[in-house]
Amino acid sequence: MELSNFFDIALIITSIALIVSVILQNKGGGLGGLTGADAGSVFTARRGIEKTLFWITIVLSGLFLILTVATVIISG
Numbered sequence: 830m831e832l833s834n835f836f837d838i839a840l841i842i843t844s845i846a847l848i849v850s851v852i853l854q855n856k857g858g859g860l861g862g863l864t865g866a867d868a869g870s871v872f873t874a875r876r877g878i879e880k881t882l883f884w885i886t887i888v889l890s891g892l893f894l895i896l897t898v899a900t901v902i903i904s905g
Contacts, residue, residue, distance in 0.1 A: 832903055833900065833903050833904055836896060836899055836900040836903060837900065839896050840893070840896050840897065840900060843889060843892050843893045843896055844893060846889055847886065847889040847890060847893055850882060850885050850886040850889060851886060853882055854879075854882055854883065854886060
C-alpha cells in the first residue's frame with residue numbers, strides 16, 4: 830500500500846469524524862440562533878460532554894489540516 834493511499838484513507842476518516850463532531854455540537858442549537866432569539870447561549874460556559882466535544886472538534890480540525898498539507902506535499 831502506497832503512502833498516498835494511507836493519507837487519503839486517513840483524510841476520509843478524519844473528515845467524517847469532523848463532520849459528525851460539528852453536527853453533534855450544533856444539534857442543541859436549533860434555529861433560534863439565526864433569528865437572534867437565542868443570542869445568550871453563545872456566551873455560556875461549556876461543561877461536561879459539550880466541552881469534550883468542543884476540544885475533539887479542535888483536535889480533529891488540526892489533524893485534518895496536517896493530513897491535507899502532508900497529502901499535497903507527498904502527491905506534488
